[in-house]
Amino acid sequence: MKALVVSNCATSSYVHGLKSLFPDWEVRGAMSDLAEQWVTSDPPRAGFVQYTQDCDFYIGFPPEGTRYGQLLSKRSRCVVIPPFWFRGLQPDCFGLNGFVSALGGGNLYSRIVVASFQTGLTAARTCELFNSKTYEAFDLLSCYDREKQELVDRYRPYGIDLSDSFERWLARGNFLYSYNHPRIDVLMEILRRALAAAGIIRMSEFDLDTDMGVVDELKESIVWPIYPEIARLHCLDGSLIWRQGRVHDYRTLDLEQFVDASFQELNAKPLPEVAELPAWRAALAGCLGEAC
């Protein structure tokens, strides 16, 4: 059997998870943007095109509307796994298009920092904003259940029921390195639930809470902290220490270093249009009015 995985940063984990479940299968994978690029380039990447046409199983993002999805044979089975992101524990974090994160790669920024920067506050004043009053103004303290429901609803149409999974994940501690990088056992549970929903495997309770022997590659990437006031709500250890990834020697940044580095990047060029920014600035203004 030939399987193709097309997903985001979880691609490699899903590939290795499938190899663990089906040692006899040939499993290959590509991140979705790369897959699309390979198909639309001139000439297209022949090896990828051929494999996509030949594969027996497609596992990953919904293929509708993609060029690589059009290559899939009618006989190939499609197991859809929507992208993972959950902002319930790191709700301040978001992707800022066109800017490199202070963490050295990717585009993750703090809403509070960006709103503060655009309001004209100094880096030092911005650091003082990291407290429960600001978090409340930004609705960071009470969004867990809403974000959880959003994630559950995103997966449910594909037969992946995660409604009872959060408590188990939390019971083993923080299950997120950043809001789109979950721990490996979370990804493996999602993979197996998706395969079970498609009738390819059968699941039992023994299949839960295990990494299936797959290396947790996302562990090597950045770590966005769960702020202490938010962590306490979920009986987790919180901090204000950010960590860069392996290629940056896992360097850590305290709050001051993180805000300084973010400001440096934000100073370099104009901010793009961020739909939520006016609301964040309003939240910040209300907060400043109360002398946070």
Added chain:
Amino acid sequence: MFSALYGNVYTVRQLVQLFDRAFGCLTPIDVAWRRDDGRYVDPFRPYVFRDGFLTIEHVENARRVHLDAVRHVFMDSSVFIFTLGLTESWRSAVDGAVFPVAPGVVSEEIRTADYEFHNFTYAEVLADLDDFISRLRSVNPAIRVILTVSPVPLIATYTAEHVLVATSHSKAILRAVCGEVDTKCDFVHYFPSYEIISGHFNKGAYYADNLRSVTREGVEHVMAIFRQTYFGASEDGPAEISIPTPKPVVSEPICDEEEIVRSIGFD
């Protein structure tokens, strides 16, 4: 009458198992039932071939063709229509395979101890329909689904309830499940043929004298509404099904490219 000679698929569990049998994920131990006249039938569609088969091998050959057709239906259709009929069922006590009839009805030779009655609950029917839709979309991601509920009341019940009570119980579960799935899946649509036929407003006019069978007028009314709903007001209008296609999901955050393995096996 049937796109793949299914016979009657009354319960959602039957539908899930039909999918699994078609894709090789389920091989029930009941291969063929020997009727009292010595002929063999497929336990999962015992009335499709009135004359039955001479040998078990013939049953198996016919089933291979049937399941091949089922696979094509699931993989190639743009719209799949399913009518939920019953919650009451008979199943194998050994492997859980669900049948469209009580085995004893087909043959007196069948060991009744190997089978059991089961009345599916709301939670079971909902889980089964979720499972089926996931499976269906796994082989046909763009497919859309129309659900209906059979307006035909039970002729008998194996529960201890009166058949009228059993009918209401069954229909309520099936109708509620359809509503739940219609609400949460934008590619699933419930079509109210059940309400059109059984609604009190037509004073039973769409039921035949036996108070079970639906009259030709009832069927024509349902089909007229069906055409208006999905094919536009004109009888010969464009055949464009108007169930919304789900929006593709997009991801916002970008990861550190240096940290993340971006492809495997395509070096």
